[in-house]
Amino acid sequence: MVNILIRTIILYLVVLFILRVMGKGDLSKMDPFQVVVLFMIAELAALPIETPDISVFTGLTALLTLLLLDVVISSLSQKCQWFKNLVNGKASILVEKGVINEKEMKRLRINFDDLSEQLRIKNYPSIADLDYVILEANGDMSVIPKPEKNPVTREDMGIQPGNEFLPLIIIADGILYKSNLKKLAKDEAFLKAQLSIQGITDYSQVLFCFSDETGMFKIYPKSESTKGWDIQ
Amino acid sequence: MRSLVISIIALSLILGSWGLFMGYANKSLRNMIQTVKNEVMVEVVQDNWDNSEKALEQVSSSWYRGRKGYSIFLNARSIDDIESSISKALAYVRMKEKANALGELAYLHHQLIFLLENEMILLENIL
Numbered sequence: 001m002v003n004i005l006i007r008t009i010i011l012y013l014v015v016l017f018i019l020r021v022m023g024k025g026d027l028s029k030m031d032p033f034q035v036v037v038l039f040m041i042a043e044l045a046a047l048p049i050e051t052p053d054i055s056v057f058t059g060l061t062a063l064l065t066l067l068l069l070d071v072v073i074s075s076l077s078q079k080c081q082w083f084k085n086l087v088n089g090k091a092s093i094l095v096e097k098g099v100i101n102e103k104e105m106k107r108l109r110i111n112f113d114d115l116s117e118q119l120r121i122k123n124y125p126s127i128a129d130l131d132y133v134i135l136e137a138n139g140d141m142s143v144i145p146k147p148e149k150n151p152v153t154r155e156d157m158g159i160q161p162g163n164e165f166l167p168l169i170i171i172a173d174g175i176l177y178k179s180n181l182k183k184l185a186k187d188e189a190f191l192k193a194q195l196s197i198q199g200i201t202d203y204s205q206v207l208f209c210f211s212d213e214t215g216m217f218k219i220y221p222k223s224e225s226t227k228g229w230d231i232q
Numbered sequence: 233m234r235s236l237v238i239s240i241i242a243l244s245l246i247l248g249s250w251g252l253f254m255g256y257a258n259k260s261l262r263n264m265i266q267t268v269k270n271e272v273m274v275e276v277v278q279d280n281w282d283n284s285e286k287a288l289e290q291v292s293s294s295w296y297r298g299r300k301g302y303s304i305f306l307n308a309r310s311i312d313d314i315e316s317s318i319s320k321a322l323a324y325v326r327m328k329e330k331a332n333a334l335g336e337l338a339y340l341h342h343q344l345i346f347l348l349e350n351e352m353i354l355l356e357n358i359l
Binding site: 017021022023052053054055057058060061064065067068071072074075 | 233236238242243246250303304305308309
C-alpha cells in the first residue's frame, strides 16, 4: 500500500515536471496534437500506479519520450509553417464576407444546427450579422461581425480614456501583497490609514482587497456581508 | 529552446542509465544462461548432484547481485518468475529429483533467454 503511495508521489512529481517543461504556451494552445499528448501523459502516468508489475522507470521513459516529442514538434512548428499545418491543420473559413462556404462546411461535416449553436454561444444569433466565421485549427470558432454590427467603442464615441492600471490584488485572506502595493506607488501607511477609516485595524480582518483598472482600492472585509468599500 | 534542452537531458539520463544497465545485464544474463545449460543441466543429467547444486547456487547469487537493477528496469512479473524458478530448481536438485530438476532448469533457462531477448532492440519487441 505504501509502495503505491510512493509510486503515486513520484509519478505526480514527474507529470508536474513535464507540464512545467512543456510550458504555458503549449498547454494554452490545446490543438489536436496537444490534446492527444495530454491524454497520453495522463494514461501513461496512471499505468505504473495501477499496475505494480510495470516499473516506474518504464513509465518515466515513456513520459519523457512524449515530452521530448512534444517539445521537438512544437519547436519545429514554430520554425516551419508547412510542418505546423501538417501537425495541427489549418483554420477553415466557414463564412467569408457574409457568404456561407457550404463546400467547406460539408468537408468538415458541420451542419447549420452546429454552426447556429456555436454562433449563439458566441452571442451572435444571426449569421446575417457576420462577416467572417473561422473554425480554428484547435476546434474553436472565431467570429468577426460586419463593421456596422460591431459594438461601439470609446474611440467611436470620441471619448478619451483615462489612465488605466492593471488590476492587482492587495490583500487576500488577510495576507498583504507588498509587491503589488509597491507597483501602485502606495505604502502600507496609506493602506492602513484607509482601512482604519472603515474600522479595520488588522489585515486579518480583510477578506479581499484589490485595486481596479482606475487605481481605486476595493475592500471586502471578513464579515457576513460581502459588500465592499471603495477607496480612491 | 530551454524546454528542448531540459527534455533532451532528462531522456538522455534515462536512456544512459538503461544503456549502462543493459551492458551489465547482457553480460550477467548470458553467463547465467550458459551456466544453467552447460553446467547445471549437464551435471544433473550425469547425477553429479553436488556439482549441480554448486553451479546453481552460483547462478542464484549472480542473479541476486543484480536484483536491484533488474527490479528497476525490468518487468516485475518476469523477475518473480525467475526467482521462483531458481528456488524450485534448487529444491529439486537438493532432493535429487532428476526429472523435476531438469524440467525446472529448462524453464529457468527459457525465462533467462526471454528476459534478455525482451529488452533487445528488435522489430518483434517494438511491434
